[in-house]
Amino acid sequence: MIFSVYILSGNMEHPEKNLIGTWKEVSWHYEKVDKTEDGEFFKEIARDELKDEIAKNLVIHKSEEWTFEQNADLLLTGEDKEDKKLNWRLKGRGHILKLKYDNDKFEVYQIRELNRNKLVLHFENDIHARGIVRIEFEKKK
């Protein structure tokens, strides 16, 4: 057992360590109920009104770069918006991202994929694009 833990520990990537740094939004997708003609469940959302409509009530609205700091601060920056500072925490087994703001408000995103270079978040949405929204990020070097 100790041996297997030792083997595992060599290949482990700690979610908190992986998350720290600056992430740039690459794409937004929404889940389709049926597969598209090319066999994909997710359809890309163009950076237009639909994305704005989906995210308008969220704290992440119009953010393009997310900087996760070690002290649990999250800085959201975008070209046409003021910078926003929130608090981030991972929950569960590191598969839930909880963003706290304005003292008692929070939003929860599911982490579908997280490694040193890629972050994929999911959240549920029922405005226009009914279903699950997926945001993909890549880490800024």
Next chain:
Amino acid sequence: MLRKYSNSRSLGDNIKLGAMTAFSAGMVNVASLILFFSFTSNVTGHYAILAEEIAKGNWFQVLVVFSWIFCFFAGSFFSNYMIIHGERRSSYITHSIPLILEMICILTVGFYGHFIYSETLMETEIMVAVLLLAMGLQNGLTASISNFSVKTTHLTGLTTDLAAHLSMLTKKKYRQNKQVRDKVKLLSFIAAAYLTGGVIAGSITYWFEFTVFFVIAITIVVVLIYDISKIYLTKAIRKKKVRISVSLVPQSGNNSN
């Protein structure tokens, strides 16, 4: 609730123990889901997650989920170990130890969460592990002392058993069987208590946050003190009866004159 063992337990004993512990398990599970985004009273889902994480090669999560399952396993192992190796004559003490440990685990999470918790992932994972250990202790205890007829922290087996026994009631032969009727009653009480605990925790955890674990600890205390209070109450009643009967007996003084 705790003193009797295996077949010497009555339906009432099992219902009381099952309902109280299922109530606390329901509360623990919902409170941990709200506070940690993780289930803590059952491990079926964790096995599925473990398999998924192995398939994905997420070794950190594999280790975390495996540790959680192991904590539940260790709790159940310890409870049963205590019961089969414990003194039969002091069954109350032997059976109380797992519950006392469970209460300590729950109170630890309550105190740590309320006063110290800074919401790091490691703290979350450890607290989930402690709660799984607590639920393992509880499930191991209730299952062992009731001859495996009371399991209170998960409802998969219970729902299957309840469905099977309810379907038996569609036949007259089984409707007349007291054992089948008693089993339906027991399982229904446990399911209802678990659900009630969950609903209450779901309603109060947003306001109480980690202090909800103090409320859960109180339900464990009730289970622990029930038997003691019953013993003292019976003794007190017996003493009173003796005193009354003594005072009613005509005094036979030395009237030798």
